[in-house]
Amino acid sequence: MASEVRHGDCLDVVRGLAAGSVDLVYVDPPFFTQKTHSLVTRDRTTTFQFSDEWKSRTEYIEFLRARLKEFRRVLRAAGSLFFHCDTNASHHIRCLLDDVFGEAMFRSEIVWHYRRWSNSQRNPMPSHQTIFFYTRTDDYQYHQLFGDYSPSTNVDQILQRRQRDEHGKAVYARDGNGNVIHDGHKKGVPIADVWDIPLLNPKAMERVGYPTQKPILLLERIIALVTSPGDFVLDPFSGSGTTLVAAELLGRNSLGIDVAAEAVQLATQRLEQPFKTSSELLRKGRETYVQSDEEALAYLLGLPIVPVQRNRGIDAILKTSPGENPVLIRVQRRGESLADAANLLYNAGQTKKPAILVLVVTNSRQSAGLFNMVPPDVLLVNSTANELAERLADRGIGKLTP
Numbered sequence: 001m002a003s004e005v006r007h008g009d010c011l012d013v014v015r016g017l018a019a020g021s022v023d024l025v026y027v028d029p030p031f032f033t034q035k036t037h038s039l040v041t042r043d044r045t046t047t048f049q050f051s052d053e054w055k056s057r058t059e060y061i062e063f064l065r066a067r068l069k070e071f072r073r074v075l076r077a078a079g080s081l082f083f084h085c086d087t088n089a090s091h092h093i094r095c096l097l098d099d100v101f102g103e104a105m106f107r108s109e110i111v112w113h114y115r116r117w118s119n120s121q122r123n124p125m126p127s128h129q130t131i132f133f134y135t136r137t138d139d140y141q142y143h144q145l146f147g148d149y150s151p152s153t154n155v156d157q158i159l160q161r162r163q164r165d166e167h168g169k170a171v172y173a174r175d176g177n178g179n180v181i182h183d184g185h186k187k188g189v190p191i192a193d194v195w196d197i198p199l200l201n202p203k204a205m206e207r208v209g210y211p212t213q214k215p216i217l218l219l220e221r222i223i224a225l226v227t228s229p230g231d232f233v234l235d236p237f238s239g240s241g242t243t244l245v246a247a248e249l250l251g252r253n254s255l256g257i258d259v260a261a262e263a264v265q266l267a268t269q270r271l272e273q274p275f276k277t278s279s280e281l282l283r284k285g286r287e288t289y290v291q292s293d294e295e296a297l298a299y300l301l302g303l304p305i306v307p308v309q310r311n312r313g314i315d316a317i318l319k320t321s322p323g324e325n326p327v328l329i330r331v332q333r334r335g336e337s338l339a340d341a342a343n344l345l346y347n348a349g350q351t352k353k354p355a356i357l358v359l360v361v362t363n364s365r366q367s368a369g370l371f372n373m374v375p376p377d378v379l380l381v382n383s384t385a386n387e388l389a390e391r392l393a394d395r396g397i398g399k400l401t402p
Helices: 010-015 057-074 090-101 155-159 216-226 242-249 261-272 280-284 294-298 338-349 368-372 384-394
Strands: 003-007 022-027 035-040 047-052 075-085 106-113 128-135 162-164 170-172 194-196 232-235 253-258 305-307 316-318 327-331 356-361 378-382
Touching: 003 242, 003 261, 010 057, 010 253, 022 057, 022 216, 047 261, 057 075, 057 090, 075 090, 075 216, 090 106, 090 128, 216 242, 232 242, 242 253, 242 261, 253 261, 294 327, 327 338, 338 356, 338 378, 378 384
Parallel strands: 003 253, 022 075, 022 232, 106 194, 232 253, 327 356, 356 378
Antiparallel strands: 035 047, 075 128, 106 128, 162 170, 305 316, 316 327
């Protein structure tokens, strides 16, 4: 495939392209953050940065308007434009796109959702960006993509064909004898307008240290939706070249443009060895990462805790005041000795600088020798269920059954 990166203002470069020559324009411009974005590469040898500072919102919108008119001109009749933005100016950009492309050419407002882990603002943590989808005409190229069925979908819903009745209501299709008609092979559920695609892991091989770098998985989905192999993809604010790499991996031709010479050089280098980080989260699903022991957590009901996933020694962290060292908790499992449970907790907590390690004892009727093997830093706390069973036993009442 032919992939190229050009240095310059995209307005000047796109003016040199023929009308109706592009199948997809992906626009990921500055977001009107009124900041200069800067990031150092992992090896600390290079700093990439770009300015997103403007005299006024009007200046920003008119900057985009002039370029959007050119992007529309170079789109084929069946072409599409995807415009990436966030809450800084999304409400203004939607109106701008309606002006340039026409309200009738609006196809979707896609929400790219991801998880983040910190928020110093006094408002809900930002965890999404918006991608507006517009087309050049009503006769546009679109390839439906499918995702997995919801876990709540039963087998009948998957197997049986649906149709509209005389009232327009979706019902199971039936033959002349009233038998349900099966639908044969199902592709899955058509993708919706909320895309749960993770941000790039800080240690991902794909990450190159460029500010605002997007994951290739996101661009692959956009490109696959509205283009075919051999089509031409334009990214007029190409930055680190993610769109070009995604286009190359999918067998599309592409052109990237950027005003920063360092970005052009970086994108060119990435194209020489296109590489995509696989997402275990998307492959396995978020549910597979929920590994907390529900039976163990049941012993902690009513306590202000944060359950811990993917850790053999720690079940929960007690919520404490900001800045305090953590209180780490483990619940003794069935068939697990006190010594084994305490050692798992102790070893897991060594690097966490805990205020205290708490082991909830669910079976205290063990030899005294096992109690002596518990590390001194581990506080033993009898569970309510265990305490009740022992008190009842003292009164001659048999053991509790689950």
